[in-house]
Amino acid sequence: MDAAPPFSTADKATEKAPMDALVIQGGRRLSGRVAISGAKNAALPVMAATLLAPGVHKLRNVPDLRDTRTFAAVLGKLGARVSFQADLCTIDTSNVDSVEAPYELVKTMRASIYVLGPLLARLGAARVSLPGGCAWGPRPVNLHLTGLAAMGAGLEIEHGYIVGRDVKLHGAQFSFDVVSVGATAQLMMAAVLAEGTTTLDNVAIEPDITALGEVLVQCGARISGLGSRRLVIHGVRELKPIDTAIIPDRIEAATLAAAAVMTGGDITLERVIPDHFEASLRKLEEAGATITRERDEVSISGRGRPEAVDVTTQVFPGFPTDMQAQMMAVAAIARGTSVIEDTIYLDRFSHVPELQRLGANIELKGNVAVVKGVEKLSGAPVMATDLRASAALALGALVAEGETRISRIYHLDRGYERFDHKLTQLGARVERVQE
Numbered sequence: 001m002d003a004a005p006p007f008s009t010a011d012k013a014t015e016k017a018p019m020d021a022l023v024i025q026g027g028r029r030l031s032g033r034v035a036i037s038g039a040k041n042a043a044l045p046v047m048a049a050t051l052l053a054p055g056v057h058k059l060r061n062v063p064d065l066r067d068t069r070t071f072a073a074v075l076g077k078l079g080a081r082v083s084f085q086a087d088l089c090t091i092d093t094s095n096v097d098s099v100e101a102p103y104e105l106v107k108t109m110r111a112s113i114y115v116l117g118p119l120l121a122r123l124g125a126a127r128v129s130l131p132g133g134c135a136w137g138p139r140p141v142n143l144h145l146t147g148l149a150a151m152g153a154g155l156e157i158e159h160g161y162i163v164g165r166d167v168k169l170h171g172a173q174f175s176f177d178v179v180s181v182g183a184t185a186q187l188m189m190a191a192v193l194a195e196g197t198t199t200l201d202n203v204a205i206e207p208d209i210t211a212l213g214e215v216l217v218q219c220g221a222r223i224s225g226l227g228s229r230r231l232v233i234h235g236v237r238e239l240k241p242i243d244t245a246i247i248p249d250r251i252e253a254a255t256l257a258a259a260a261v262m263t264g265g266d267i268t269l270e271r272v273i274p275d276h277f278e279a280s281l282r283k284l285e286e287a288g289a290t291i292t293r294e295r296d297e298v299s300i301s302g303r304g305r306p307e308a309v310d311v312t313t314q315v316f317p318g319f320p321t322d323m324q325a326q327m328m329a330v331a332a333i334a335r336g337t338s339v340i341e342d343t344i345y346l347d348r349f350s351h352v353p354e355l356q357r358l359g360a361n362i363e364l365k366g367n368v369a370v371v372k373g374v375e376k377l378s379g380a381p382v383m384a385t386d387l388r389a390s391a392a393l394a395l396g397a398l399v400a401e402g403e404t405r406i407s408r409i410y411h412l413d414r415g416y417e418r419f420d421h422k423l424t425q426l427g428a429r430v431e432r433v434q435e
């Protein structure tokens with residue numbers, strides 16, 4: 001990441017996002033090499049984990065995103081001092097003197113709730129706003145709350161805030177009815193300082209979560225079973241500050257791989273962990289891509305129109321819901337009909353009407369989309385509605401005839417670092433303009 005100017009946590013994330021748009025001229029093949037950034041969904045829980053140990057924490061390869069800046073602002077409100085210099089994020093949590101994560105920040109980013117467990121574990125108190133919904137409907141946090149309650153948190157809901165007072169967390173046995181990335185991270189962070197042993201069953205095993213567990217172990221936590229569906233965590237009295245590098249972003253990598261397939265291009269992704277996005281790579285191979293996997297690089301070549309493929313999203317190691325919208329863009333121009341089902345979020349389809357504006361032939365029935373591939377998409381003005389929908393629209397625009405203008409691109413900036421620069425570097429014609 002270019003040296004981002006150091007910023008105070010108070011300003012960057014909360015300032016009104018300029019309503020930028022991306023203007024993309026379609027029809028160019030992507031080719032060349034691009035370095036993948038650190039993973040948003042791995043960085044956010046590690047940033048929260050710095051609350052578990054007073055001191056100066058060093059996080060390398062943190063992507064410069066709206067979401068990481070928002071999280072920095074949340075930590076700043078709690079009294080932490082956060083600074084970014086190039087891709088090093090330094091977080092000093094020596095003087096955390098507040099336990100309130102305010103609504104005006106939490107409503108912009110659901111992952112803010114990650115501070116709840118660490119605050120309860122380290123300070124025995126918290127006042128964290130309930131997160132808002134998302135573009136695709138409400139997203140419950142019941143597993144976070146019932147899991148913490150099992151550990152003795154005694155939480156109350158007061159005026160839209162989750163409130164804990166005089167909390168002394170203790171070990172518990174907890175089984176997740178639904179595999180939840182966020183709730184697994186939350187309870188793992190709460191358990192590492194709790195009194196006694198916690199057993200968590202049916203946990204998420206996404207790479208972001210396994211990486212969080214490994215970082216906590218490096219800091220002195222006692223966790224066994226990482227990578228399996230059962231974690232056993234023995235609480236310890238204190239942890240050392242974090243000094244780690246965030247893993248690469250498997251969803252950014254898979255998104256750019258899809259771009260290579262759609263444009264009939266030939267690109268190499270650098271600084272990746274191929275195993276982390278194997279399900280996406282396999283699906284793209286089914287669609288006709290030629291893919292070679294090296295230790296920390298993946299090369300993808302597309303050949304003409306992709307073949308139609310069926311997709312059903314699953315928890316890791318299955319096909320990720322965060323690639324569902326992007327795969328629909330591939331299907332939109334594929335030879336044949338694809339059936340795409342999202343079993344994780346039943347209404348994560350706000351990209352469908354916008355892809356239809358580009359000429360895609362999609363019929364949505366509940367959480368199943370039937371996509372009849374068309375020869376060509378045609379450029380049009382469209383609107384980003386959430387992070388992965390905006391990525392799908394950018395992919396569609398890369399192959400659409402003529403010009404596509406994607407408004408509200410701040411959605412893309414939440415989770416893709418300098419995405420327009422990366423596409424341009426690969427040969428696309430992309431311009432960022434003020435709306």
Ligand code: EPZ
Pocket residue numbers: 040041042044110111139140141142143144145178179180181182183204208321322344345387388415
């Ligand atoms: C994480 O969200 C990711 N966000 C999401 O990525 C991703 O789509 C999701 O995991 C699934 O992989 C971050 O890591 C910051 P969940 P999270 O809890 O933790 C239900 C992106 O595009 N559920 O695994 O919120 C929930 O409704 C973002 O980068 C409950 O019922 O997802 C969903 O159906 C979008 N109760 C399922 O579990 C709860 O308490 C999986 O959600 C929590 C979740």
